[in-house]
Structure formats: structure tokens, C-alpha cells
Amino acid sequence: MEHILRKHWTSLLGVLFILAAFITLFKYSMEQGWITDSMKIGFGLLSGTGLGIAGLALANRNIKWQSSVQIMIGLGACILYSTFSFAGIYYGLWSPMIVLIGMTAVTAGVSAYAYRFDSRMLMSIALAGGLLSPLLMQPVTDQVFTLFLYLFVLNSAFFFLSIAKRWSELRIIAFLGTWLVYAVYFVHFDPPIDGLWSMPIRYALAAFVFYLVGFLLSSWKNNRCFDGWNLYLSLANGVLFGCWAIYILQGDLHYAYILTLIGLVYMLSGAIIFRLTKEFQMASASQLLGGLLMLLLAASQLGGGMESKPLINVFVWGGIAGILAVIGQIKHRTILSLSSLVIWLSIGIYWFAVTWSSPRGEWFGTYIPFLNWGAMSWILLAAIGFYYSANGIVSEMTKGFEKLLSNIFALLSHLIVGGLLTVQIQNVYLVYYEKAAADQLLQLSLSVSWGIYALLLFLWGAYRRQALFRFFGAAVLLIVAIKAMFLDLEGEEMLYKVAVLLILGGISFLISWINGKWKEEQNDSLVKTDL
Template sequence: MNNLFKKHWITLLGAVFMFLTFSYLFRFAVDNGWISNQLKIMMGIVAGTGFAVGGAAAGQKGKTILNEILSGLGTSLIYTTFAFAGIYYSMWSPMTVFLLMVAVTLVISIYSFKFDLRILMNVGLLGGLIAPLVMKSESAIFTLFLYLLVINSAAFYVSVNKKWSELRLIPFLTTWMLFSTYYLYYQPDTWQFPFKYAAAAFIFYVIGFVVSSWKDGKNFNGLNLYLGISNGIIFGIWSLIIMNDITPFSTILGAIGLVYVGAALVVYGMLRKFTAAVISKFFGGLLLILIAVNDIGTGLDIKPMISVYIWASMAVLVLIVGQIKRLDYLKLAAITIWVITAVYWYYTTWATPIGNWFGTFIPILNFSGMAWVLLAAFGFYVSVKLKLNVFNKQEDNDLFNYYINNTFSLISHVIVGGLLTFQIDNLWENYKITFIDLNLTYSITWGIYALFLFIWGAYSKQAVFRWFGSGVLILVAAKTIFIDLSSADTIAKILVLFILSVITFAISYINNIWKDEKEELPKKEYILPLDNNSR
């Protein structure tokens, strides 16, 4: 599919633009009352059928990409027409739209399946998924749900049997984007029913990715694993936004956790061994359940800080046991707990009391600051000392550990950046510092932070920190030049510019003496057997 896309992506993009042109022209005519509703529907069906049949007829003489695109464009127009009639104006009953959607989807799926028309299937279903975005109707939500259910079911079926992986990715992304668009566009007073639809979509994708993995030679890794994780994250975020004032979020987290633990047990029952998919689902779900239980006692202002200390300490203890006993599943559990705790702390720290010692603020040496330090220390330890053996081949383990170590090192540096930012903000607030602007101080601090990133990268010979440090430095430069200096005093401008120039020269010096040694990935060593003549 990659080669096919690279070769024809411009043509496909043109088809998308053409479809959007027809769709918005159609809506423009609707909004201006140029044609009657019945005539609009007739025109859409005739035009869509003409493109679809014309492309299919031309394809009988010789299969080409253009023919598939024309047929797909026609199918997209038919989907748009049905969306207009059933969703935009509710001219047809939900059942009528549902039956028509089933009929069109079955036709395009069977036709594409039988003749291996991959482009037709993608263009047609993509157009069908984009159609509700163009119409943007706040009515007939149930019709929209049935609409998405039909398209997703067909896409997953063809994807599983034809091994066309993009037919899992595109509907997944577009469905959640459609849900997000409707929520942000209309902001309804109550979203209990749409939340149920989102929950149904979440369950559908959990089951869909498990089934597709099973049909794909019991391969539960790769795209299915990543989309399965993304599915839980997206649904969790929307649950937090939508149901925050209706249902305790811990209840929703616990429910998600139960679903993933159940999925892990199903996958383990199929494979009879621990894999990345089993471990991630089981421990991820278990952690969500534990987080839900941890919600007991909510109400204290420092509750987030208490939770961070509890979970960070638990991660440390689990990692210690895992390191001593050399139990990889405990190590994975520990780092999973740490990631969730770090994300949670980043989300809650800004509104949590800082926890001063005896009512006096001491930078870093306060309960909030030490929580950052605890998380960063754990991450740096993992980046240096953690070794996992979760695969049968050693070269696979080496590559996996390479990425794990680098990822945790990078995340730990981000935590250090958050620590510095938050502590400086509280330092200025508690001691009423006025001789230099806070925003300028941020720029100096982040500049020094970029310098340390380059130093760390030079020391560890990891080029990723050169890029990370370069990104931070560019952001600091842009922030200082275009934002900070417009309101700062003259002396402050001179001081900050001088300090940043020194930092930049130091970074330049480190970058120049940094040996241009490319960091090599763990490689597999091959030992060639000796033949009898060479002995």
C-alpha cells in the first residue's frame, strides 16, 4: 500500500478535493434554496450513480487507478446524498437511511473484494465518512451512529480478509474525528446518549482489533496494538470531558480497565503465552482499575500530590522487585505505572498546592518539587539500567531496550523542564520578584535547559538530544524575540540577550566538538558456517 500511495497520492488528493467541491457546492445550493429538496436528492443519486457506473464500466475494458477513483467518487456522492436526506434534514427515517447505507456499503464492499479494487474501497468509504463532516447536522444522531456502524463493520471485514490495513486505520481516525467535530461544533447541554455511542464505538474497536489480529495469523502487535491503545486513550479523554459533571471519572476508568483486562485474557487464551499485546492490555487495564480504586478520599486539595507519591512509590517498589527477581512483567508493570503517574502529574500539578515546609517556599525542596524529582529520578534510572527480555530473539530484545531507554531518557528530561518551569513560577509568586520579568526568566531557564540537553547528548552520544535541545533553543529564540522583548524594560532586554548569547555560544561550542559519531542501533550478528574445505 505504501508504494501504491506514493505513486498515486496526488491523484487521490485530487479526488478528495473534487469530492469536497461537489459536497460544498451541493450544500451551498441547499443553503441558498436554489433547488427543491426532492430535486437535490435526485441530482445527488444520479450524479453519484453516473460516476460509479461509468468508472466500473470503463474498468471492465482495463483496470486503471482512474477508473477506481471515479467509481469511488461516485459512491462518495451517493453517501453524501443519503447523509443529506437522512441526517441533515431528517427527510428519511433512520431505518430507511440505515437500509440504504447497508445496501451501498455491501455493493462497494463485495465489488471491491471480488475484483481487488483497493483504491475504490478506500475512496468510497473515505467519502462516506467525510460526508457527515460536510453536512454538520445536530439532529438524527442515532442515524449517524448507524451510519458509522455500517461503514466501520464493512471496512473491518474487508480489511481482515484482504489484509488491507488502511481500512482499519482510516475509519478509526475518521470516526473519532467526526465525534470530536460534532461535540466541539454543537456543544450540547447533555451528551449522555452520544456518550453511549462513544462507548459503543470503543467496545467495537476493542473487539475489532482483537478479531483482526486473530485473523491475521494471531499477530496482535503492530498497527492493531497501537490503535487499540489509542482507542482507550481517546475514549478516556472524551469520557473525562463529557461526563466530568455527571459520573465520577474513576468509574469510567474502572470500566475501561475491566474491558482491557478481559481483552488481555482473551488474547492470552488464543496465544497461550505472554506477548506485548497481552502484557500491555492486562497491566494497562489493571492500572486503570487501581486508579479507579485510588479515587477513594477525593476532595482534598492535595489529593493529586498524594496520589503521585503513592503511585510513584508503588512503581519504585515494583521495579525493585522486578530487578532483583529478574521478572520482566514486573518491570513492565513498574514503567507503565510511572508513565501514567507522570502524565497525571503533568495534568494536575498546576492547580495543586505546592506543599511548603513550615509555610516557607524553598525551590525544589517542597512536596511538589520532590514529586517531580522522584518521577525524574525513576525515569533516568530506567533509561540507564532497565533491561528487558520479552522476545525470543536477543536482537529483538536489544532493539526494544534501545527504544525504551531512549524514550524514558527523553521523557525524564521533559519532566525536568516541567519542574524548572513550575518552581520558577512559584519562586516569583512567593518572593514577589520584580527586578526581572517572569517570562524573560523562563527564556533564560529554558536556554540553560537546552544547553544541558546538548551536554547530556554529548556525554551519552545520543543524537536525539541534539535535536531535542535544538528544538528547545529555537522555541526560546522565537519566544524571546517575538513575545518577551516587546514588553520588557531596556536593561532586562540587554541582560537576557547577553545571557542567551552566552548560552547559544556554549551550545555552538559543544556542538562543534561533538564527534560526528552516528548512534548505531543494535545489530544482529551473523556467523557464517565454515564449509569442509575451509576447515
């Protein structure tokens, strides 16, 4: 195709000039009232048909004239398309059914010839003319259904040939031209956009679905190669539809719902690509991750205007992460496990950032520690983390790193547990105590809770036989000791402080006992191994 363009680009430009002159003459003659509408239609049909027949006759005489033949037949098809645009779209003289029959007949004839004789330039000329005609006509009456019926016939035929012959320029021109026609239609007619199901949103949705399916089929037929132009245009298709849909539906539907729709569609498309290719390629990754990004952007708007918005986000996305993790394990799907992990990490960071100013999520208007929606959010995130630690992540990239990843997930989950303890104890004093007394008691209670947390870490390390958690627990216990002896001893309330220090001392002795038992078990296992 590149060779043809270099050799015949001036001829192609000439065809466009002639077509533009023909359309301008059509419009001018109508404005001046020189000839009747029927005469104009008849002249257009005769001219287009005559050029097509002359081109076919010339093709039978000399094979060397194939380029000229293609230009002549293509110009004839362009004139016929212009006539259909004038009669069915510009002036509404023909019904949509007549336009459909005429368009189908011309397009089928041109496509059959191009398919039979590999007339690539013919199809490019016909497609350019078919898209240029309604753009230059710019109807004075709103024959929109006929216009998009016209575009549907063009796109269907040219996409078919593009896939069958692997002529990529046809689907590129069809895609760009159709969205350009849509923009001109919208600006020129200024159609009503009230309501959720107005005509502009219907046509935009139809174009979005058509091209999404078309690019998937094109890639599948092209040896299941989903990269290149098909990928770029498919992503551009989503961006164009999203922009138009958000503009059209503003005031009627929050844009989060539009992003959700696009995100779900692209995640489905990415899953289909992954299923067909049996591997994680750029195409499937970009569509899955792009869809996931759309869903994350949409989820960030859930509960907008509500005080409980952060809680809603955590439950929605935490639930999605948990479901994806379980399905990924059962079906052994890497992409599901990785998607789950990305969501879990993102929502975990988000929750740590907003939890301090989020509502407590009280049940029935009463705050109960660890039995409220805020606590349930922490518990959900911790449960997912421990699930990762126990079951691992389904991925070829994690082979050999299972133990390290398990420890990392367990540590992150324990950090979430620490956050749960801190926030819940903090809320107890905010709800049930006066501020003056609450500040000192809160600090003492936090010291005790963190000491218990350190004990839990040692217990977890003994249960899993992992020294990492002993070190982590020891670090927490040292921090608690520094806090208790240098910060909590200031001020009054000495009896409370004595009690706290005694409790921390007891926890320390208990940890020592756990360490001793653990070392005894390790020594016993080593002796048995030597024997």
C-alpha cells in the first residue's frame, strides 16, 4: 500500500478534488434552483454508474491500465455515495430503506471486485469518498438515522475486506472518518441530549461496541496478533466514547458509571485476549490494566458527597480484591492474582491515609470496639493479606520467592492488625472519656495494646517457625518500652502508669518464655536430624 500511495497519491488527490467539486455543484444547483431534485439524483446515478461500467470495460481490454481502472471505478462509487448522501441524508428525499438497499448494492459490488482482483487502491478511494460525502454535504434536515445506517454499511464492508485481505488502512480510515462524522453531526445538528437514552448516546455506544468487536476480530484473524494498530485504535475507541458519553450525559448520570462501563468492557476484552493467546501479552495487559484503572477511578467516586465514602471504597475494592484472589488461586490465573494484589495494596495505602478522619461506622448509633464498620474494613484487608501469605500468588515470576513473599504479606497484614488496634482504642477514648483525661489514658492504653501486639507477633513466629516475626515483634516491643518509660511517665495518674509498666513487664516475661520454648523445640528437631 505504501508503494501505491507514493506512486499514485496525486491521482488520489485528484479524485478527492473531483468529488468535492461534484458535491459543491450539487449543493449550488439546489440553492439556485437550476434543476429539480429528481434530475440531480438521476444525473448522479447515471454518472457514477457510467464511470463504474467504463472502468470495468477498460479493465477487460488492457491489464496495464489497472491503476486507472481502480481510480475510475472508485470515483464512480464516490459519486454514487454522494448521490445517496444527497437523496437520503441531505434532503431526505429517499427513505432509509432505499438508502440501505442502494448503499449495500454499491458497496457489495465494489467489495467483490476489490476482493477478486486485489484492488486495494479502489477500496481506499471508495472509502474516502464515502466518508467525505456526508462531511461536505452537511444536511439541513436531521436525517440522522439514515446517516448512521449509511456509515454502518460502509464500516461493515470495509472492515470485512480489511480483515480478509489484511489491508489495515481500511479500518484505520473507517475508524477515524466515522468518529469525525459523528463530531460534525453533533456540532452541526446540536441534537437534544436530555435523558439517559438520547439518540447521540445511542450512536456513540453503537460505534464503541462495533469497533471494539471489529478490532478484536481483526486481531484474531491476523494470527491472533493483538498488538499494533488494532491495540492503539481499540484504546482510542474507549477514550473517544468516554469523552463523548461524559459530555452528553453530564447532569443525567455521574461519570463514575461511564468509567465503570468502559472499565468492565476492557477487562472483559483483555480476558478474552488472554484466553485466546494463552499468555500475558502487551495487548491483554494494557486492556486489563486500563480497565482496572477505569474501575479504580470510578470507585473513587462511589459514595461521593457521603461521609462514609472511604468505608464504601474499602468494602467495594477489598471485596473485589478478595474475590479475584480466590478465583485466581482456583483457576490458576496469573492476571487475576496480580490484579487482586494491585487492588489490595492500593486500597490498603488509601485506607491508612484516610482512616484517621473517616467515620467510625457505628452500628445502631452506638460505638462498640471492634464491632463497627471501620473495624470490619481493617479486618477485611488483614484477612486478604493473610490469605496471600498462606496461599501465595499465582505467577511464574514468583517461582523461588514463595517464602519471601509469604513473609512480606504476613508482615503487611500484621501492620494492618496494628492499625486496627490503634484506631479502635483511640476511638474508645474519644467516645467514652472527656478530652482532658482521655489523652493520658489513651497513650497508656496504646502502650499496652502495642505490647500485646508484640506478643502476638512472637506467637505467630513460633507457630510458623519463622525468626522474621521474632525480630519484628522485638522491634515493636523496644518502641513500646521507649514510649512507656520516656513519654508515658510524664504528668500525673501514677497508679495507671505503674499498672501499665507491670503489664508490659509481664508481656516481656511471657515473650521470653515463648522464645525459650521455641529454642527447645529447635534443638530437639536438630538432635533428631543428627540421629
